Amino acid sequence: MQKYISATHAADNLPRSVDVVIIGAGPAGSAAAWALDRAQPGIRTLVVERAATVGAGSSRASLENFRTCWPCAPLARMMQRSVHVIMNADDTLGAGARDTLHPKQQGYLWCAFDERQAANFRADVAHLQGMGIDVVSYLDGEEVAYRFPWLGKNVIAAKYDPTAGWLDSNALIGRFLAAASGAQVLLDAGDVRLRIEGSAVCGVETAAGFIATPRVVLAAGAWSVEIGRAANIRIPLELRPRQSFTTGWRHDAFPEDAPMLIGSAPFPHVRPEARSGAIFGWEYRWHRKHAKGEGLGTPFKASVHDEHGDTHTPDDAIESPVANLDALKDPRFPSITLALLARQFGDLPGNGFADGRYMRSIYHNIGYYVYRDATTAYRTNADGSRTPYESERAILDAHPDVAGLFLSIAHVGHGVMSAPAAGEIIAAKVLGQPLPDPIFADFGINVPWVAHDENAL
Numbered sequence: 001m002q003k004y005i006s007a008t009h010a011a012d013n014l015p016r017s018v019d020v021v022i023i024g025a026g027p028a029g030s031a032a033a034w035a036l037d038r039a040q041p042g043i044r045t046l047v048v049e050r051a052a053t054v055g056a057g058s059s060r061a062s063l064e065n066f067r068t069c070w071p072c073a074p075l076a077r078m079m080q081r082s083v084h085v086i087m088n089a090d091d092t093l094g095a096g097a098r099d100t101l102h103p104k105q106q107g108y109l110w111c112a113f114d115e116r117q118a119a120n121f122r123a124d125v126a127h128l129q130g131m132g133i134d135v136v137s138y139l140d141g142e143e144v145a146y147r148f149p150w151l152g153k154n155v156i157a158a159k160y161d162p163t164a165g166w167l168d169s170n171a172l173i174g175r176f177l178a179a180a181s182g183a184q185v186l187l188d189a190g191d192v193r194l195r196i197e198g199s200a201v202c203g204v205e206t207a208a209g210f211i212a213t214p215r216v217v218l219a220a221g222a223w224s225v226e227i228g229r230a231a232n233i234r235i236p237l238e239l240r241p242r243q244s245f246t247t248g249w250r251h252d253a254f255p256e257d258a259p260m261l262i263g264s265a266p267f268p269h270v271r272p273e274a275r276s277g278a279i280f281g282w283e284y285r286w287h288r289k290h291a292k293g294e295g296l297g298t299p300f301k302a303s304v305h306d307e308h309g310d311t312h313t314p315d316d317a318i319e320s321p322v323a324n325l326d327a328l329k330d331p332r333f334p335s336i337t338l339a340l341l342a343r344q345f346g347d348l349p350g351n352g353f354a355d356g357r358y359m360r361s362i363y364h365n366i367g368y369y370v371y372r373d374a375t376t377a378y379r380t381n382a383d384g385s386r387t388p389y390e391s392e393r394a395i396l397d398a399h400p401d402v403a404g405l406f407l408s409i410a411h412v413g414h415g416v417m418s419a420p421a422a423g424e425i426i427a428a429k430v431l432g433q434p435l436p437d438p439i440f441a442d443f444g445i446n447v448p449w450v451a452h453d454e455n456a457l
Contacts, residue, residue, distance in 0.1 A: 010208035024220035025049035030176035031423025066417035067164035074442035085420035105165035107259030118157035154346040201404035222321035244281040248361035
């Protein structure tokens with residue numbers, strides 16, 4: 001069986017019917033193929049990808065991180081399972097997998113610069129330890145200075161998870177697909193379309209023709225919206241462009257074995273990359289006014305009501321994905337990020353994150369954070385009204401209106417770290433098996449709110 005097939009040369013290598021079609025060859029789709037194969041050996045799956053390579057979507061802009069210290073119980077349990085798979089990859093993904101993934105557990109260090117932030121960290125740690133997440137600890141200023149003297153005097157306390165880290169996400173996708181013995185991958189599949197008969201899936205149309213199947217897993221990230229729309233199916237998502245950048249240079253005081261550093265709001269974060277570089281991101285709010293060019297999508301139209309009852313449209317949400325995502329890059333993003341870090345850590349011009357050498361070798365990345373929309377993430381108030389919020393939970397569930405359609409979507413910015421567990425959850429849904437953990441029912445499409453499912457960074 002040929003594993004990878006190009007739609008331009010499919011010919012006799014492409015199956016015309018399979019047990020399951022998975023749309024999207026990123027972390028979510030590849031993990032679904034892996035988990036289906038483990039749960040039902042011999043199942044025939046076809047992963048279809050619109051691009052010419054796997055992992056061609058938002059994974060390109062990922063910081064490729066993982067951690068287990070989440071304050072929301074289902075997210076914590078999901079990440080614990082995923083990190084177990086990653087750190088025991090030879091057992092779960094095949095011999096030699098762990099070396100291929102190259103996981104580095106160098107930790108996450110959330111930095112406090114004033115007493116209010118320090119108090120928040122003490123409360124966070126108490127909550128996490130109360131959930132049984134004992135790996136996370138509170139560090140006072142003296143302990144921070146002892147363990148990380150290179151950070152400087154501005155950091156007066158920290159929240160520390162020494163088991164968090166990062167890995168090679170492309171290698172993870174490749175190992176998922178290699179371990180799925182009954183799976184094939186169709187690349188260059190173009191704009192994949194669902195074919196619905198009555199109210200049930202019967203197959204998909206691709207650039208290489210029609211493939212019949214009774215079950216489809218929609219794991220196409222931002223493009224899930226368009227695939228649903230073409231079939232007159234509403235997919236309840238908001239799309240927000242999110243940026244990151246890598247540099248080939250890192251200042252001498254920032255060591256190669258450092259943890260990922262996370263500053264205060266708006267949470268600029270950075271970690272070492274390779275031997276001499278770094279990768280940066282933050283919760284930047286993209287605005288439409290920075291877009292360049294035509295065909296960039298339209299503003300998200302759904303009304304959103306905040307906690308004061310005010311109605312607004314998020315400036316950073318768009319209704320449809322765009323083909324030329326690079327046109328949404330804000331060229332100021334790298335310099336703003338560095339300026340934020342320099343200000344918070346107290347770096348003077350020419351030093352630390354304020355050193356101009358950071359701007360000499362930048363690779364600017366952009367992808368989407370894909371969230372539940374206001375119809376699937378809200379708190380119900382005492383008067384019966386609803387207050388939408390930004391949920392961190394994916395939707396891992398059967399579509400309520402279309403038989404045979406399953407959703408692995410809304411992975412926000414942690415699709416890489418959640419992929420193993422997300423794959424197992426959606427596989428259980430597809431095969432009609434019990435969930436790996438009952439708490440994973442909280443990833444259902446009709447579960448609008450779960451405690452602590454906000455502001456998890």
